[in-house]
Amino acid sequence: MQDKRVVIRGINGGIEIVIDLTAGFSGAIKHLRRKLAAAPDFFRDLTVKVKAFPPLGEKERKDLDMLFSQYGITWKEDALQQIEKPAPLQPTPSGRHAAADAETHAETLVIYKTLRGGQEIVFPGTVVVVGDVNPGARIVADGDVIITGACRGIVQAGAKGNRTARITAGRLLASQLRIAEVVARSPDNASNASNFSAAKFSETARIAEGIIIIEPAIGR
Amino acid sequence: MGEVIVVTSGKGGVGKTTTTANLGAVFALLGRRVVLVDADIGLRNLDVVMGLENRIVYDLVDVTEGNCRLKQALIRDKRYDTLYLLPAAQTREKTAVSPAQMKQLCSDLAQDFDYVLIDCPAGIEQGFKNAIAGADRAVVVTTPEVSAVRDADRVIGLLEAEGKSNPKLIINRIRPHMVKRGDMMDIDDIIEILAIDLIGVIPEDEYIVISTNRGEPAISNPTSLAGAAYKNIARRFMGENVPFLNLDNTNGFFGRIKKIFGF
Numbered sequence: 001m002q003d004k005r006v007v008i009r010g011i012n013g014g015i016e017i018v019i020d021l022t023a024g025f026s027g028a029i030k031h032l033r034r035k036l037a038a039a040p041d042f043f044r045d046l047t048v049k050v051k052a053f054p055p056l057g058e059k060e061r062k063d064l065d066m067l068f069s070q071y072g073i074t075w076k077e078d079a080l081q082q083i084e085k086p087a088p089l090q091p092t093p094s095g096r097h098a099a100a101d102a103e104t105h106a107e108t109l110v111i112y113k114t115l116r117g118g119q120e121i122v123f124p125g126t127v128v129v130v131g132d133v134n135p136g137a138r139i140v141a142d143g144d145v146i147i148t149g150a151c152r153g154i155v156q157a158g159a160k161g162n163r164t165a166r167i168t169a170g171r172l173l174a175s176q177l178r179i180a181e182v183v184a185r186s187p188d189n190a191s192n193a194s195n196f197s198a199a200k201f202s203e204t205a206r207i208a209e210g211i212i213i214i215e216p217a218i219g220r
Numbered sequence: 221m222g223e224v225i226v227v228t229s230g231k232g233g234v235g236k237t238t239t240t241a242n243l244g245a246v247f248a249l250l251g252r253r254v255v256l257v258d259a260d261i262g263l264r265n266l267d268v269v270m271g272l273e274n275r276i277v278y279d280l281v282d283v284t285e286g287n288c289r290l291k292q293a294l295i296r297d298k299r300y301d302t303l304y305l306l307p308a309a310q311t312r313e314k315t316a317v318s319p320a321q322m323k324q325l326c327s328d329l330a331q332d333f334d335y336v337l338i339d340c341p342a343g344i345e346q347g348f349k350n351a352i353a354g355a356d357r358a359v360v361v362t363t364p365e366v367s368a369v370r371d372a373d374r375v376i377g378l379l380e381a382e383g384k385s386n387p388k389l390i391i392n393r394i395r396p397h398m399v400k401r402g403d404m405m406d407i408d409d410i411i412e413i414l415a416i417d418l419i420g421v422i423p424e425d426e427y428i429v430i431s432t433n434r435g436e437p438a439i440s441n442p443t444s445l446a447g448a449a450y451k452n453i454a455r456r457f458m459g460e461n462v463p464f465l466n467l468d469n470t471n472g473f474f475g476r477i478k479k480i481f482g483f
Contacts, residue, residue, distance in 0.1 A: 114415055116377030117370055134373050134413055152413070 006031040009108040009126050015043070015146070016078070019052040025060050029067065036071050038112070038130045039148030042170045042202060044072040045218045051078045107143065115139070115153065124160075135175065144168070154178070163207050168217050172203040177212055179205065184212035222253070222330040225337050225457075226355035228379075230371030232342030234363045235392040238428055238438075240339040241269045242447065243359075245437040246454035248300035252334040255294065255304040257325070259351035260341035261316055264308035271298060271435020272305055281309035284321040290328055299440060304333070314346040319353035326354025344378055352379065358387035360416070364394050364405040373414055388419035390453065395424045420453035421464060422446050 005028045007018040019028050036043060050056075050064065056077060068075050107125040114129075117136030121127055126143035137153035139145050144166050145157045151169035156178035158165025163180045176185045184205070202217035227240045240256055247254040258266035261281065267273040278293035283306070297303035306329070309316060329336045340351035352358065358379050362372040372389075379387050391410055398404035411418055425446035431438040438447035445465070452462045 113380075116380075117374040119377050132413075132415065135370055136374065150412075 006035060007108060008035060008110065008128060009146075014049060015046060016049045016051060017075075019050065021052055021054055021056075021060075025057075025063075029060075029063060033067060035130070036067070036073075039170065040071060042148040044202075045074075046202075047074040047076065049078045050075050109141075114149070117153075133169075133174075141165075157205075165206075167205040168202060170202050171200070172205065172214060177205050179207050179212055182207055182210070182212050222333045223335055224326045224330055224354050224356045225335065225359060226259075226340050226352050226357075226384075227337060227359045227361060228340035228348065228351065228375055229342065229361040229368070230344060230375040231362075231368045234361050234368050235390075235422070235428075236342075236361050237266050237269050237339050238432065239359070239361050239390060239392070239422075239450070240266060240337050242437045242439050242450035243454050243457070244303055244335070244337050245297075245300055245439050246451050247335050247337075247458075248297070248303035249439070249451075250454065250458070251302065252458075253302045253332070254300075254335045254337065255306060255329050255333045257306045257329070257336060257338045258308035259322070259338050259347060261308045261347065261350075262310065262313050263341065264310050266339050267295075267305060267307045268435060269432050270305055270437070272307075273435075276307045279307045279309040280325070281312050281316045284317050284325065290325075299436070314341070314350065317350050319349050322350045323354040344375065348375075348378070352382060352384060355384060358384045359390055359419070360387050360414075361390045361392055362410065362414070363392050364399070364407075364410060366405070369405070369410055369413055376414060376416060387416055388457075389414060389416050390420050390422065391418065392422045393424045394421055419456050420449055422449040422453075423465070 005020045005023060009016055009018070017032070019032065021028055056064070061077070064075065108128060109121070109123045109125060110128045110130065111121065112130045114131035115121065115133045115137035117134055120138045120140070122140045124142045127139050127141040127145050129139070129147045129149070132149035133139060133147050133151045133153040133155065135152045139153065140156045140159045142158065142160045142162065145155050145168070147169040149169070150171040151167070151174045153174060154176045155167050155174055157167045158180040161180050165179055167177055167179065174186070176183065203214050204217040205212050205214045227236050227243070229236050244254045244256045256266060256270070257280065258264050259280070260266070267276055272295050275295050278288040280293070282288045283290050283293050293306055294304040295307065297305065326336055326338070338351050338355060341347035360372050360376055362368045376387055379385070389411070391407060394407070395404055399406045407418070407421060423445050425438070425444055427441060427444040428438055428446050431441065431444070438444040439450050441447055449465055452465065455462045
């Protein structure tokens with residue numbers, strides 16, 4: 001059973017962290033710390049939205065401030081409306097809704113490993129990979145795709161036609177990117193055949209004026 | 221209870237069989253009881269590399285089909301008393317054996333031997349599935365080529381899916397002068413993609429061709445640089461902390477094996 005106390009997901013224009021405090025603050029922050037530590041550079045200089053339920057107290061805000069500042073993250077608190085709560089936040093009487101909940105709340109899939117050649121993820125929502133996506137691996141997501149490590153595989157975001165979907169990676173080195181129906185490939189003269197760019201910072205790909213553009217993910 | 225180690229790569233021709241033969245020979249040289257299992261049914265060649273082809277009476281498929289006892293099919297090596305070979309069948313296909321049978325075979329062999337080394341066929345089909353079925357650990361061999369690394373990555377993914385996590389990496393046939401010129405992938409490039417533990421780097425060595433044709437493992441020649449690298453890898457497998465060879469300095473043999481790295 002995957003732990004859903006801390007869910008990191010891509011939303012339009014940024015990253016959102018949803019924290020479930022119903023089981024206590026210390027457990028949740030431990031999870032958050034582990035997730036951040038798994039990709040220390042990925043979040044650097046980003047602004048994240050934090051949604052907590054129940055709402056954060058004064059001391060809890062200070063603790064989060066300290067944790068985020070270690071990673072150079074600026075954060076904003078955002079009120080979490082009931083309706084946006086991920087499935088596990090709702091007390092299910094007997095667990096019989098679990099399957100149905102997974103269906104209706106399948107908006108983010110977090111994968112804590114490197115996707116290797118030949119492995120494929122097809123998901124009707126946003127996909128977050130804490131690790132690399134190696135050459136020959138494929139991700140097809142109806143939502144955004146966020147990769148904390150290097151992306152060298154083939155990634156498609158907005159597979160059902162969402163042209164506002166984005167692909168963000170710690171190092172965006174994919175041989176091919178697809179957003180909705182638009183395809184971009186790395187230049188033929190790239191040195192090792194899989195080099196969109198050799199940038200040392202996180203980058204985001206999105207559609208602008210009908211073509212895929214890649215820009216630094218910082219501050220967006 | 222011995223350890224079952226599969227030597228695999230995905231791509232063909234990167235040195236699985238050479239690695240199996242040499243690692244087995246070093247384990248035996250260090251006094252361990254070792255059996256090499258050729259899982260490449262239909263394309264056997266570990267027997268040729270070991271120089272034992274004329275001694276084959278029974279093979280792996282004879283064992284799994286019950287035509288002979290396991291001990292009858294084992295061939296003792298010419299040079300190393302504690303080294304044995306279980307040859308593959310040449311006239312059969314990969315489907316002649318099932319993963320369950322291989323699992324049984326491996327656990328039977330592990331009763332008698334310290335190390336069971338399985339030479340995996342190229343590819344990721346039935347032969348691969350058979351070869352990894354009974355393995356406790358895996359060694360992935362690759363060469364500094366994009367295609368070999370790509371296949372190694374695929375194989376590591378399949379090993380992980382089968383619960384054989386944390387395989388060890390051997391990078392074979394590296395040419396230091398080409399790496400230096402930037403014409404060959406270097407070790408760091410490969411490790412960055414594969415992200416598994418490196419257990420050894422083997423330099424390109426013409427002597428491998430000679431030793432393979434003669435049917436004697438390269439480790440029996442003290443001047444073979446590849447042989448020296450295999451000796452180190454085997455010792456690392458046994459838990460020793462052996463520094464990596466310095467492949468940059470090519471001034472004479474003693475210069476070449478001068479060890480500088482501290483890990």
